[in-house]
Amino acid sequence: MDKSYSIEVVCLFCDAALQSEEGKEYEPGDMIKCSECSELNDYDSVLGIAKERGVELVKGEFEKELKSKFKNLFK
Helix, strand or coil: CCCCCCCCCCCCCCCEEEECCCCCCCCCEEEECCCCCCCEEEEHHHHHHHHHHHHHHHHHHHHHHHHHHHCCCCC
């Protein structure tokens, strides 16, 4: 299972993809301004949600992979 995944970091208020400022690196505690709704998003919160979405995506793919590999094993 050598797949790569991409998870967008999205605004907590409008669900738009957040864009970083050119050359800016964010650190815990920073606020990221949404270019769509102009709300400030907590870096730690949006990163945590992106990580959760990534884990769920990989978990789902892993379960599908296991089912396909072992579907004929217990017949």
